[in-house]
Amino acid sequence: MLGYYLKLAFISLKKTPFLSFLMIITIAIGIGAAMTTYTVSYLLAKDPIPSKSEKLFNVRLNSFGPDKPFNIAKGKEVPPTILTYQDAMNLQNAQQGVRQTPLGSFKMMTRGITQPVTEAKMTAIRSAYRDMFSMFDVPFKFGGAWDEVADKEGLQVAVISQELNDKLFLGENSVGKSLLIGESSYQIVGVTDDWYPIPKFFDYRVRAYNKPRDIIIPFNTQINNELWTSSDVSFLCWKEPSDDSFSAILASECVWVSYWVELASEADRSRYLDFLHRYSMEQREYGRFLREPLHQLFNVKEDLVDRKVQKEDGNIALWLAFAFLGVCLLNCMAMMVAKFHTKTGEVGLRRAVGASKQDIVAQFSIETCIVGLLGGGLGLLLAQFGLVVTAQLYSHLYAEMLEMTFGIVVMTIVLAITSAMAFGLLPILHAAKVQPSSQLKSL
Template identity: 45%
Template sequence: MFIYYVKLACLSLWQTRSLSFLAILIIGVGISATMTTYTINYMMTKDPLPEKSDRVFLVRLNNWSPEAAYRNRAEEQPPTYISVQDTLNLIAQNKAKRHVPIAGFKEMLRLPDQNAIDAEVSMVRATSRDFFSTFDTPFLYGSSWPKSSDVSGEQVVVISKAMNEVLFSGENSVGRSLILGENQFTVVGVLNEWFLLPRFYGDSMRAFQAPRDIFVPFQTQVNLELWTSNLQSFECWKEPENATVSALWASECVWVFFWVELNSVDEKAEYLDFLDSYVKEQQALGRFQRPIVNQLQTGSEYLQERRAYSSDSEIAVWLAVCFLALCLLNAMSIIMTKFQGKTAEVALRRAVGASSLDLVQQYALETSIIGVIGGVLGLIMTHLCLYISSQLYTHLSKDIMSMNVELMLATVILSTVSSVLFGLFPIFRAIGVEPAKQLKSL
């Protein structure tokens, strides 16, 4: 019987192909508008580390000026950064599973056989080897640098797949060298394609931009005194003793994001206790003269506080849903017009014994086919809209403008279910005719 209904539905679609195509087109446009806005909003607000987001925290220590005035302690918010000396101290204490400092600088990049005039400015991410395991970065060639490099500050580097294509034509470049400024670095690993969105571990203003292409040990940046003042935010309640980089490292200036990964959620309170003890020790040395309000903040909490998520995107999704509802109402009107031309056919089928349930199943299947085709059309149009958006907003990561398998399936299911729901009224209206009255008019 199902095959029979499919044949009837296909025959009906062909007989009313103009109305059917118009209904499919309207549904496709509505689905495309909705899924384009929803996909962008979903990719911008999704949990980038769903398996460990409750165990990866940003460490915030209350290293503000002792003269800062607050009405009450509840209003005090520690900086989002910590100082170099606190970064090195916390790593040395080794109280977390993994420690991930996030810093950086920019330097002129070239290959050893290139002239200095051919060098190009490149953004470099200074971090630890734990960065790659904490944020689940895949490697195409090689691996992260050894633990000894974090301790001694060896001149080693991990580069992205894109940078490897530019510098080494995509070949396995492990063991090759490159020049950053005046220093030679050895490539130890090449990252594969990496999709971490939003990129919460650094500056919230760049949460939806592509990751940097070059990674070096944080201790290497410290040893070589590599510093770019206009590259990232930093705050100093107490100025360094002099203008040297080493004085900046030893100062109370905060500019390093410091993330930790714990073994379990239960360790959060224990690590906070450790931070409180650490601050008390530093207070005895004359530092941290504000009340202790240390924090461990998840990536989502950090981005929400920094307002990386715009409420405009949510409003756009709701507007798109309203537009979809309007499109479905128009499609329902077209389907109703289709079925009104079938009153004689309905009467004849009822007269020869077809039940109301048989007719509902037949026309529901026809409406479902319209929904499926409309969903596929909407999916194609959604990909086209996302591609156009990626070309217009080139400063954003192209990963935002892409659909995963779950979203693609949701698109077709949404179109089918919506079409069936909005097609129920035309269906019941069509089968509500009186057979005797219609047969007399034949």
């Protein structure tokens, strides 16, 4: 019977091509708009590191001056999300967490050893301790993180991205080879595999949806070589450095280093907060930390919400998109009523020759499912087009990020079919109530 109903459905669609096309395109437009919005909202709100999000914490200390709070939010003083160099190194040397790392950044012209200077590219570079790779679950395609000696002494080694490895070394294993950062040679110790945490929780808000940086070097290497790009860091001071030298920046009360710690449990979180309190009291004795001893540990989710990278409340745009889908489906339902009304004679004749109401419902349900399936397929194409347009309109979102997952594709098709069936149920039941006698009289 299924084959027979499919044949009847396609015959019916061919008999009313314009009306059938309108129903399909109406569903497609609604599905396309809803799924474009849903995909963007899903990707922007997802947990970037679900296995660790409750164990990784951004450390915040209230190190600003006595007469100048960092910020007042909702009537309460809040500390900066970044630390001074000396505080970051003091916490690093204390080793109170399972793992910990400061994060720095700068920009420099980079190129392969054999490339001419004219082919050098300005590259954003991350600096960190080797713990970063384990903390943030960074996968490796070749090699791995540098060793503890490179961390301590600030050796000129680097981990590069797969994308940069493809450009410089045509995708081959480049471990042991070198590249130039500025005029200095750095030995490659590792190549990361595909690694695009969304959002990039450990970076500044404006970069949260950018690609991870192509080069990572030891934090002390940046310090030893005085690699500094003021435009690449959030550099905030309550008291200006004594001069413009790099050493003055390191000794200053200016905050610019992001600091993350991994803790195993809530009990460890409490112990680390106690450690931060003791540290702030100790620094007060040295004439620092003269404001309220306010210190905070925000895990990944808390940090993203606090910095307004993600929103706690629902996404209004998502609700509006699905409301628009509802309007499209209501219009489609009206067209189904009109379409099935023109088939009352056919229904009456089928009833007269023995078809039951259930047979009529099954016939029109198959036709409605086909309309929903075609609308969902076209809606997928419109949604993908919408994602391409979104990536072009919002430069902070990279195109590779805005891709529909297999699960979203399946959900789109299922949503299209079930929505078409839900809104087509009333017209189908109405058509099935046609009495054969009333139609046979008109023949």
